[in-house]
Amino acid sequence: MSVETTKFRSRVRTLTDGAVTGLSILATLLVVAPLIAIFTYLIYKGASSLNLAFFTQIPKPVGESGGGMANAILGSGILLGIASVIGVPIGIGGGIYLAEFGRGTKLANAVRFTADVLNGVPSIVMGLAAYALIVNPQKHFSALSGGVALAIMMIPTVCRTTEEMLLMVPHVVREAALGLGVPNWRSVLSITVKTASPGIITGCMLAFARVAGETAPLIFTALGNQFWSVSLNQPIAALPLQIYVYALSPYDDWHRLAWAGSLVLIILIVAAVSLVRFVTSRGVLKGAS
Amino acid sequence: MGVGIEVTNLNAWYGTNHSLQDINLNMPGNHATALIGPSGCGKSTFVRCLNRMHETNPIARVTGSVRIGDLDIYNDCKPVEVRRRVGMVFQRPNPFPTMSIYDNVAAGLKLNGYNNRRELDEIVERSLKNSALWDEVKDDLKKKSGASLSGGQQQRLCIARALAVDPEVLLMDEPASALDPVSTSKIEDLIFQLKSQYTIVIVTHNMQQAARVAEKTGFFLNGRMVEFDSTHKIFTNPSDKRTEDYITGRFG
Numbered sequence: 262m263s264v265e266t267t268k269f270r271s272r273v274r275t276l277t278d279g280a281v282t283g284l285s286i287l288a289t290l291l292v293v294a295p296l297i298a299i300f301t302y303l304i305y306k307g308a309s310s311l312n313l314a315f316f317t318q319i320p321k322p323v324g325e326s327g328g329g330m331a332n333a334i335l336g337s338g339i340l341l342g343i344a345s346v347i348g349v350p351i352g353i354g355g356g357i358y359l360a361e362f363g364r365g366t367k368l369a370n371a372v373r374f375t376a377d378v379l380n381g382v383p384s385i386v387m388g389l390a391a392y393a394l395i396v397n398p399q400k401h402f403s404a405l406s407g408g409v410a411l412a413i414m415m416i417p418t419v420c421r422t423t424e425e426m427l428l429m430v431p432h433v434v435r436e437a438a439l440g441l442g443v444p445n446w447r448s449v450l451s452i453t454v455k456t457a458s459p460g461i462i463t464g465c466m467l468a469f470a471r472v473a474g475e476t477a478p479l480i481f482t483a484l485g486n487q488f489w490s491v492s493l494n495q496p497i498a499a500l501p502l503q504i505y506v507y508a509l510s511p512y513d514d515w516h517r518l519a520w521a522g523s524l525v526l527i528i529l530i531v532a533a534v535s536l537v538r539f540v541t542s543r544g545v546l547k548g549a550s
Numbered sequence: 551m552g553v554g555i556e557v558t559n560l561n562a563w564y565g566t567n568h569s570l571q572d573i574n575l576n577m578p579g580n581h582a583t584a585l586i587g588p589s590g591c592g593k594s595t596f597v598r599c600l601n602r603m604h605e606t607n608p609i610a611r612v613t614g615s616v617r618i619g620d621l622d623i624y625n626d627c628k629p630v631e632v633r634r635r636v637g638m639v640f641q642r643p644n645p646f647p648t649m650s651i652y653d654n655v656a657a658g659l660k661l662n663g664y665n666n667r668r669e670l671d672e673i674v675e676r677s678l679k680n681s682a683l684w685d686e687v688k689d690d691l692k693k694k695s696g697a698s699l700s701g702g703q704q705q706r707l708c709i710a711r712a713l714a715v716d717p718e719v720l721l722m723d724e725p726a727s728a729l730d731p732v733s734t735s736k737i738e739d740l741i742f743q744l745k746s747q748y749t750i751v752i753v754t755h756n757m758q759q760a761a762r763v764a765e766k767t768g769f770f771l772n773g774r775m776v777e778f779d780s781t782h783k784i785f786t787n788p789s790d791k792r793t794e795d796y797i798t799g800r801f802g
Contacts, residue, residue: 365608433644437708439606441658441715442634451661456648 300527307524310517315525320487320503326514330522332489334529336404336498337473339491340483343408344472348415349465355416356423356461361449373424380417387413388478396482404490404497407483411475415468422464426457462541466534473530476501500526552580552749553619553718555600560614562595562604569595571773573614577766582741582750584760584781587770588796593753596770597721600751601636602629618719634662637712637748641724643704645696645711651687654696654707658715673714680747681710682740702733709740713748720744722752726759738763757797761785769793 314329321328355372363369391410396402430453438448454461479485484496485506491497500522507519555577562570570592577583585593598604599612602623616623623632645654653660655674664670674691678684683706687699696707705725712720722741726734741750741763754760760767761781768778769790777784777793788794795801 431644433640433642434646436603436606436640437644437646437711438657438661440601440603440633440638440640441661441711442630442632443658443661444630447661452646452657456646458648 303520303524303527307517307520307522310521311524315518315521319489320518323512323515328518330498330500330503330518330525332486333498333500333503333522334525335489335491336483336486337500337526337529339404339493339497340407340411340479340499341469341473343405343493344411344415345465345469347409347412348468349419351412352416352419352465352468353423353461355420356427357449357454359420359424360427361453373421376417376420379413380421383477384414384475385477385480387411388480388482391478391482399494401494402482402484402496403494404483405493407479407497407499408493410478410482411472414472414475414478415465418468418471419465422467423457423461426460426464427453429460430456459541462537466537470530470534473533474501474526476505480505500529552745552747554579555719555749555751556617557600558615558617560596560599560616561612562592562599563611564595564607565609569773570599573775575768575775575778577749577751579619579749580745580747581766582745582752582764583766583768584764585751585753585768585770586755586757586760586796587776588801589755591770592773593770594723597638597723597751597753600719600721601638602632603638605629634658634715635717636719636721637715637717639705639708639712639720639722639725642728643701643708645699645704645707647695647697649696650692651694651696651699651707652691655710655714657711662715674710677710677714678707680713680744681706682736682743683707683710700733702729702736705729705733705737706740709737713744717748719749719751722750724753724755727755734759757785769796771796 314327315331316329316334317331318327318329319332320330355376359369359373363372388410390413391406395406395409399406434456435448435453438452439445443452479499479502483499483502485502486496486498504519504522504526507515507522510516557573557575557577560570560573561568573596585596587593595604600616600618600623604610604612612624615625618632618636621627621632621635623636646657649657652674655677656670659670659673675684675688678687683703686703687694687707696704699707705728709720709725726737729737738759741752744750750763752760752764764781766778767781767784769776769784769788769792771792777788777790779789783789784793785797788797
């Protein structure tokens with residue numbers, strides 16, 4: 262081969278390399294762009310209405326200016342608390358079963374299929390389910406029913422990510438534990454789950470963030486509330502619900518509050534996810550892969 | 551102290567594949583026994599039958615009897631108890647990735663509910679000394695993760711982890727096949743020392759290694775044990791033609 266062709270080929274290779282690198286950078290930017298755009302727009306629209314009153318006061322009646330969404334922030338916290346307390350243990354437990362105990366069984370295949378279907382069910386249907394299960398027998402809307410609706414939405418995501426994370430733990434690690442005479446259940450809980458825990462926690466946070474912004478399943482379960490309420494048995498306010506109601510209202514004042522509420526909702530989700538990541542990453546040893 | 555192992559009419563299956571056929575042999579206590587043979591001949595399956603790890607595969611099945619010391623491991627006790635008496639070192643180093651060096655060694659005891667801090671400290675130190683790793687890691691026992699060590703160090707860590715539960719028998723399934731020559735020779739020296747306290751069964755593809763560390767050697771072929779004798783005899787004057795063909799490199 263002549264020197265000329267070698268040079269030419271080398272140049273083509275360099276160009277191709279540059280083009281592919283450029284394309285992937287472009288793709289990355291396109292992924293990040295919507296997030297940045299949404300965040301900037303929310304700050305632009307919402308930041309001006311954010312003040313102390315927004316976090317400390319409950320909504321004022323129509324016509325009075327000011328007021329805040331303190332009850333909705335608290336309500337969202339309570340609803341997400343209920344959802345996590347119910348959804349995370351069930352989801353993780355199910356994922357452990359699928360990956361460790363039920364591998365290859367008919368029950369596991371059925372559970373996996375159900376979880377996948379459940380993952381695709383529209384959120385408003387989850388609300389209907391909670392309505393039928395809890396609101397209808399009780400004859401009133403409640404925080405509990407809203408939390409359950411959100412929990413049902415969390416379960417499939419948590420369950421499937423837990424399963425996938427556990428399956429990524431190398432088989433040799435399980436064998437090491439069993440070879441030491443550790444009972445299987447102990448090996449699963451103390452070795453496999455612990456090894457997979459960063460991924461499992463990420464799955465839980467994804468599920469959490471997803472339901473944090475849900476409005477549809479709360480419309481006929483938690484219903485919303487203009488006043489302070491922390492009772493699990495009463496209708497409760499939630500940020501997404503409040504934003505929905507305010508955004509559809511004809512009042513400019515409420516529109517501004519809706520923008521502020523959206524901004525707060527996103528900030529709270531980012532803060533919660535970062536906090537959990539920070540806390541859980543500290544226990545893990547440095548240098549562990 | 552190491553105890554003898556007596557295997558009688560051992561048969562093992564994976565599904566319908568009859569992977570071990572009528573194995574009979576006696577391995578003396580406090581000695582190293584090497585098992586050689588081509589890939590897929592059943593050596594690994596055989597050692598996994600000695601601590602009932604075989605059964606962790608749901609399609610596996612075993613018949614026959616294995617006595618370790620005075621214990622019939624298939625009839626007298628549960629797999630978990632067998633594995634506490636029969637430690638195992640695997641082909642690829644497999645430290646627990648999320649645990650420190652200390653916790654890796656202490657894992658077998660801790661996970662079985664043993665929690666005396668002072669005694670754990672002593673056992674960890676003794677096990678790491680026995681596996682010739684102590685001097686290299688004593689300063690960052692709790693600071694470094696087991697996964698941060700080099701491959702050879704990880705394998706010695708796994709040996710320490712197996713020794714910490716104080717087994718009578720140590721099974722080693724190609725313990726040096728993933729290591730460089732320097733680490734390999736360290737592991738071999740170690741096996742030499744450990745023989746005084748434990749009965750060692752080592753699977754190896756490296757015939758020089760078998761000749762260096764073991765008093766007895768068994769040759770496996772197609773799920774059967776062709777010949778079992780003193781290492782010297784196997785490598786200098788085997789009785790079976792197939793053994794001779796294998797060790798002279800005519801196949802396998």
